[in-house]
Amino acid sequence: MALFISNFNSIFNDAAEPWQLGFQDTAAPGFTGLVTLHNTIGFYLIVISFAVFWVIFSIAYYYNSNNHPIALKYLTHGTVIELIWTISPAFILIAIAFPSFRLLYLMDEVISPTLTIKVVGHQWYWSYEYSDFVTDQGESIDFDSYMIPESDLELGQFRLLDVDNKLIIPVDCHIRLIVTGADVIHSYAVPSLGLKLDCVPGRLNQVSFLAERPGTFYGQCSEICGVWHGFMPIVVEAVSSPDFLVWIDSASQ
Amino acid sequence: MSESASAEQSRFVLQTVGFDARFPNTNQTRNCFQNYTDYFRCITAKGEDFAPCKQFKKAYHSLCPNEWIAKWDEQRENGTFPASLEP
Ligand SMILES: [Cu+2]
Numbered sequence: 487m488a489l490f491i492s493n494f495n496s497i498f499n500d501a502a503e504p505w506q507l508g509f510q511d512t513a514a515p516g517f518t519g520l521v522t523l524h525n526t527i528g529f530y531l532i533v534i535s536f537a538v539f540w541v542i543f544s545i546a547y548y549y550n551s552n553n554h555p556i557a558l559k560y561l562t563h564g565t566v567i568e569l570i571w572t573i574s575p576a577f578i579l580i581a582i583a584f585p586s587f588r589l590l591y592l593m594d595e596v597i598s599p600t601l602t603i604k605v606v607g608h609q610w611y612w613s614y615e616y617s618d619f620v621t622d623q624g625e626s627i628d629f630d631s632y633m634i635p636e637s638d639l640e641l642g643q644f645r646l647l648d649v650d651n652k653l654i655i656p657v658d659c660h661i662r663l664i665v666t667g668a669d670v671i672h673s674y675a676v677p678s679l680g681l682k683l684d685c686v687p688g689r690l691n692q693v694s695f696l697a698e699r700p701g702t703f704y705g706q707c708s709e710i711c712g713v714w715h716g717f718m719p720i721v722v723e724a725v726s727s728p729d730f731l732v733w734i735d736s737a738s739q
Numbered sequence: 740m741s742e743s744a745s746a747e748q749s750r751f752v753l754q755t756v757g758f759d760a761r762f763p764n765t766n767q768t769r770n771c772f773q774n775y776t777d778y779f780r781c782i783t784a785k786g787e788d789f790a791p792c793k794q795f796k797k798a799y800h801s802l803c804p805n806e807w808i809a810k811w812d813e814q815r816e817n818g819t820f821p822a823s824l825e826p
Contacts, residue, residue: 597758598757601755604802604805617800618753618797626805666804683765689768690767690768690802690804692767738751
């Protein structure tokens with residue numbers, strides 16, 4: 487689908503925009519699943535709301551004391567309707583729970599990753615470690631990622647969102663993130679990739695994702711972590727795997 | 740570019756530790772620690788050059804934050820590492 491849309495040279499919405507109410511465009515199967523679940527449940531929510539409010543208003547209208555003066559005396563109990571409005575919501579909740587849990591456990595699955603990246607949240611920046619390529623000398627690729635201050639912004643960069651060193655990932659590869667915090671709890675969140683995972687000091691959390699298309703995806707720390715909580719954004723850049731290898735080579739020097 | 744990319748492929752292989760059935764949850768703290776201790780147990784038993792031990796080393800480097808590795812290395816040197824490294 488993403489490829490089909492990109493044939494028309496459209497621009498994807500991969501960063502938050504002012505007063506945004508909807509979702510950003512998806513770039514990962516997990517986020518596609520989340521959006522679809524949200525939209526499907528939202529549709530039935532509207533149908534159910536209309537049904538419930540229609541019943542409430544029609545009862546209040548037809549059976550009020552002016553229109554129907556004796557209703558209060560005779561319409562006080564109904565076993566059948568009690569059963570219907572108790573059992574049918576239970577089935578609706580089950581119908582919501584099944585796809586919801588299915589998606590939850592699908593997104594939890596770590597499917598044979600090609601790359602593990604460690605993400606460490608600091609007050610107030612992110613640091614990334616690529617240690618799959620560690621040499622015998624024990625050298626590993628790691629760097630810090632700071633927000634670009636407003637005074638240093640160049641044309642086209644996002645205020646409060648762009649960073650100096652992006653997280654570079656290969657496209658169409660299952661990537662495992664191992665996240666942790668160095669000082670307080672942070673949360674690593676990138677909406678387009680369907681990521682949101684707490685970074686807890688002393689604990690390693692794992693999440694898997696796959697970028698379906700090349701692009702630059704923006705996110706922000708999502709756990710209040712101190713005064714500059716709002717100034718530690720996340721930028722993930724998905725590139726083709728040959729380009730990724732070229733980058734990892736240049737980064738290791 | 741394709742030439743340099745293929746040259747890189749000989750140096751870097753896109754490969755990482757696979758799924759471990761002992762650690763199926765989101766919490767991978769123990770996975771990292773287990774591989775770290777297993778590596779040092781392995782080399783005390785079989786020696787540093789024993790090839791199968793390398794797998795543990797790759798795994799703990801991929802899973803453990805560098806800061807943790809540095810801290811544990813220091814603890815091993817001081818003899819204060821909180822687990823037995825005897826095989
Ligand atoms: Cu934070």
